[in-house]
Amino acid sequence: MVTGVLLFQAIACAVLSGIVASNKNRNPAGWGVLGFLFGLFGLIAALVMEEVEPQEKEVSGRQSSRQSGAQEFDPDKHEKKCPDCAEYIKIEARVCKHCGREFSDEEVKRQVDERRKSVKVDQGGSEGKSGSRERRDEENYKSDDHDTEEILSTHDFNGVGICEDCDYTRGYAKANNYVCPGS
Known part of the structure; x- marks a missing residue:
């Protein structure tokens, strides 16, 4: 009887520790094992640990979307090739850091918008949505x-x-x- 109660307690602590860890972006299997082995102490440790930010993973050279789907385009993560010196610079750069070539504001805006459209298409977005957003953005x-x-x-x-x-x-x-x- 006592063994059955202790086993039930260990399983309950393992499941609860795993759920809490999963909600805090931690490894639920590892915390489940800790909850099973240490019982109530493992569950308390899972409850007091801090939440971590979800990690973004590289997928074939492109950044995958965040789990929330909020990130569609970040200009800081994209580069363009300078036509004069063929070096790569940030897509929002107005002056090439290698050769000093200057880009006009209109040219930079156009390049960013083109890259944004290509990223949306790559992520499965439709041209219709992108076009209507672009019209709204101009205002x-x-x-x-x-x-x-x-x-x-x-x-x-x-x-x-x-x-x-x-x-x-x-x-x-x-x-x-x-x-x-x-x-």
């Missing part, structure tokens, strides 16, 4: 006489550097005077 670009801090305050960066509503980076919004449509 949100403000002239240079607007206050930068006011424009940035329309975004919800939440410490990750990407607006949760429009998926643009802080640098892109600042450089292009982009007002978030979700504000």
